[in-house]
Each structure stands twice: as structure tokens, then as C-alpha cells.
Amino acid sequence: MRTENLPIVDCAGNARRRGQAHGEALRSVILAKVERWREAIGEAYGIPASLFLPRFLEATDFRVAIMAHAPDLADEVVGIAEGAGLQEETAYALQLMDEEWWWGRSNAAHCSSLAVAPVDGRPTLVAQTMDLPRWHDGAQALLKIADADHHSFVFTSAGMIGLMGVSGRGLGICVNTLSQLAVNPSGLPVAFVMRGALAQRSVAAAADFLGRVPHASGQNYQLGDRGEARTFECSAGGAVPVPFSNGCSLHTNHPLVSLDRRDAIARMEGSEDSRGRLQSLRTDIAIVPDVAAIKASLAARRTGGIVSITPQSAALTAPMTIGSVVYSLGENMELSVCAGPPSHESWREIAV
Structure with missing residues (x-):
């Protein structure tokens, strides 16, 4: 998808109505994407989706955590199903991207992220590449989520409640998978953690949210607002703060601080690609x-x-950068978004 064609979907009202607006606006894109997903x-696991998905959903139970910590987002997923004409179970399973990866033992995850603390009048900066299997390409969208007291821009793959986002309150969140x-x-899936944190009023409140929810998946969260930036490596064992170096936090797909190893064979040093x-x-x-400079760093191909x-390759599971974002969080707030690899695609600037 070219950046100038990136749809921006207005999702206003209560959670269910927001989901319905998302599903209705992107119905054809979502239905085509679900076929590619299946x-x-x-291709990824060697068994058909008709067998894989029931086994995955039977072996996990994320709904209790979702209802305890993000019940409005459960309603939003129901709305997506209604708007897009999907079965609710399919819409629910579509949210569980990181969880599907670790349950199926996939090596799909990439993503590179960074956060820069404000200094000497420079704004807080938070940014990332979102690297996913190629079947997500063509489904990129930006959701403008609006409820009674605030709005946010959420970059997503159509049918998902979100991948990364920035709020009108001045809070930005980026993420990258830590499969080790x-x-x-029975924890809270990544998509719900991200959106739950984004609904908070500040980095401090988002950090508190990350510290108290049970995490389903290993994930790094880069947080920034006008006053500060913080980073947390999260897993079933909790949230571990990552120290900044020279005012910056740089991260890819291996833990830098957390020792909450998944199993004895987890490569905590990361792959050659991640390093x-x-x-x-x-x-x-x-x-x-x-x-x-950040845009240039996200476009690098050394x-x-x-x-x-x-x-x-033409394989549906071939990795690619489906999008990138840079949030500038100062007196004026701006979202820069790219719908594809930034080495090959243009950027679009949006006032937050």
C-alpha cells in the first residue's frame, strides 16, 4: 500500500460503535485479509487454519484477563465482527497475533523501536518499524479513535484493534516482540495491553498499567509524553524498566534487561538479525x-x-515492514506515518 492511500477511519462513540465503524469502513479489506491469514x-504451521485455530483457542484463555482489564476493547472486537460480517470468534482470534506466534512457535516477529527523552527544548520522540508477515500488506489503516474525553490515532492492520498509537493527550506507544x-x-494479549496503556493520561499512568496487568506475551513497550519517555520489557513475570543511554532507548527483538526466560532454549542474546x-x-x-534523523534510521538497509x-519472496509469511511511525510530542504534537518500508515509501504528516 502506498502511504497516500492509507485510509483514516473515524471510530467515534461507545466501544461497540467504534468497532462497527472500523468493520464497516474496512469490510472488504478485512474479509480479503482473513482469507490470506487462513x-x-x-504456510507457517503446516496444518490448515480449520484445525490450527480451534486448537489454539482451546489451549488458551485470554478472555478473563480482557474482561478484567480492558472490557471496552472486548466490545470493540464484537463491533468489528458486526461491521465486517465476521464471526465473533474469528474477529477475536484475529487480535491474538503475538499470542498465535508463540503458541505456534513461529519466528515471524521483527520490529525496531526507539524512544528519545525531551531535552533542551527538543520534544519527546517515539518511533518504530512495524514488521509483519506479507499477508498484512494492503490492510494498513489508521483509526481515529474518539470517545467522550479524548482521541487517538492508532495504526493497525484492518480488523485488529491496533498495533501502535498516539493520543491527543500527548501519550505515544510503540512496541516490539520479545519471543524469548x-x-x-491466560494473560492480557499484546493488542489489548497496547490499547489499554494508550487510554491512560500519561507515561506514569501507562507504566502503572503495564506493571499491574498480567502479560500474555513477551513484548517491549516504548512510552513517551511531553514530559518524559520510558521503556519496559514485559512478560508473564511482569514489567521491567529499561534504562536509557544518552537520553535514548533503542530496541529490537531480544531482551536487554529482563531475565524472565521463556524456556531453557530461549536465545536471550537474540538472532543475528535482531542484533x-x-x-x-x-x-x-x-x-x-x-x-x-529518526526517519533515516528507520529506512536504513545496512x-x-x-x-x-x-x-x-512471494510467500505470504515473508517478513516486511508494513508501516512505520514517528511521534513528536512537544508543544505541538505530530504523527509521521509511512504505510510500508520507509526505504521505499513516502511519509505523511498528521497533526495529533
Whole structure:
């Protein structure tokens, strides 16, 4: 998808109505994506979706945690199903991306993220690439979520409640998977954690939310508001703060602090690819950067450190950067969004 074609969907009202608006506006995109998803499951796991999904849902129980910590988002998922003409069970399973990966033992996860604390009049900056299997391409969308007291822009793959987002209150959240960390088959899934944290009023409140919810999946969360930036590696064992270096937090897909190992074979040092992308970010973010420098770092394609990922095959499971964001959170707040690999796609600027 080209960035200029990225749909922005107004999702206003109560949670169910927001979901209905999402599902109705993107119905054809969601239905086509679900067909690609089902095909990709067979490609990734070697068994058809008709067998994989019931087994996955039977072996896990995330609904209790969702109802305890994000009940409005459960209603939003019901609304998506209604608007798109999906079965509720299918819409629910579609939210469980990271959880599907660890249950199926997939190596699909990528993503590179960073947060820069405010200093000397420079705004807080939070950014990432969102790297997913190629079957998500063409389903990119930006949801403008509005309820009674605030709004937010949420980058998503159509049919999901969200992947990353920034609120009109000045809170921005980016994420990256940490598959080495311990999981909880009855915890709160990543999509619900992200949206639940985004609904908070500040980094401090979002950090409190991350610290008290049970996490289903290993995930790194980059948080920023006008006053500060913080990073947490989260897993079944809780949320661990990650220290900043020279005012920056740079992260890819291996834990830098947490020791909450998933199992004895988890490679805590990360893959060569994850380490290479982290080194690329470190090379580019050697000093306190501005938005332009961050965009360049997300577009980097160094040998051994390809941050902006283009698909290398026609396989539905081939990894690619389906989108990137940069949040500038100062006196004026701006979202820069790219619907594809930033090495090959343009950016679009949106006032928050």
C-alpha cells in the first residue's frame, strides 16, 4: 500500500460503535485479509487454519484477563465482527497475533523501536518499524479513535484493534516482540495491553498499567509524553524498566534487561538479525536526534542490519515492514506515518 492511500477511519462513540465503524469502513479489506491469514496459517504451521485455530483457542484463555482489564476493547472486537460480517470468534482470534506466534512457535516477529527523552527544548520522540508477515500488506489503516474525553490515532492492520498509537493527550506507544520471554496463556494479549496503556493520561499512568496487568506475551513497550519517555520489557513475570543511554532507548527483538526466560532454549542474546538492526539504530542515533534523523534510521538497509524490510519472496509469511511511525510530542504534537518500508515509501504528516 502506498502511504497516500492509507485510509483514516473515524471510530467515534461507545466501544461497540467504534468497532462497527472500523468493520464497516474496512469490510472488504478485512474479509480479503482473513482469507490470506487462513492461507498463511497453513504456510507457517503446516496444518490448515480449520484445525490450527480451534486448537489454539482451546489451549488458551485470554478472555478473563480482557474482561478484567480492558472490557471496552472486548466490545470493540464484537463491533468489528458486526461491521465486517465476521464471526465473533474469528474477529477475536484475529487480535491474538503475538499470542498465535508463540503458541505456534513461529519466528515471524521483527520490529525496531526507539524512544528519545525531551531535552533542551527538543520534544519527546517515539518511533518504530512495524514488521509483519506479507499477508498484512494492503490492510494498513489508521483509526481515529474518539470517545467522550479524548482521541487517538492508532495504526493497525484492518480488523485488529491496533498495533501502535498516539493520543491527543500527548501519550505515544510503540512496541516490539520479545519471543524469548515467558508467556501466559491466560494473560492480557499484546493488542489489548497496547490499547489499554494508550487510554491512560500519561507515561506514569501507562507504566502503572503495564506493571499491574498480567502479560500474555513477551513484548517491549516504548512510552513517551511531553514530559518524559520510558521503556519496559514485559512478560508473564511482569514489567521491567529499561534504562536509557544518552537520553535514548533503542530496541529490537531480544531482551536487554529482563531475565524472565521463556524456556531453557530461549536465545536471550537474540538472532543475528535482531542484533544487527539494534547496531544500525545505535549507529544512526549516536546523538540526540530530530525527526528527520529518526526517519533515516528507520529506512536504513545496512548489510547485517536491515531495519526497513522488503519482502524477499512471494510467500505470504515473508517478513516486511508494513508501516512505520514517528511521534513528536512537544508543544505541538505530530504523527509521521509511512504505510510500508520507509526505504521505499513516502511519509505523511498528521497533526495529533
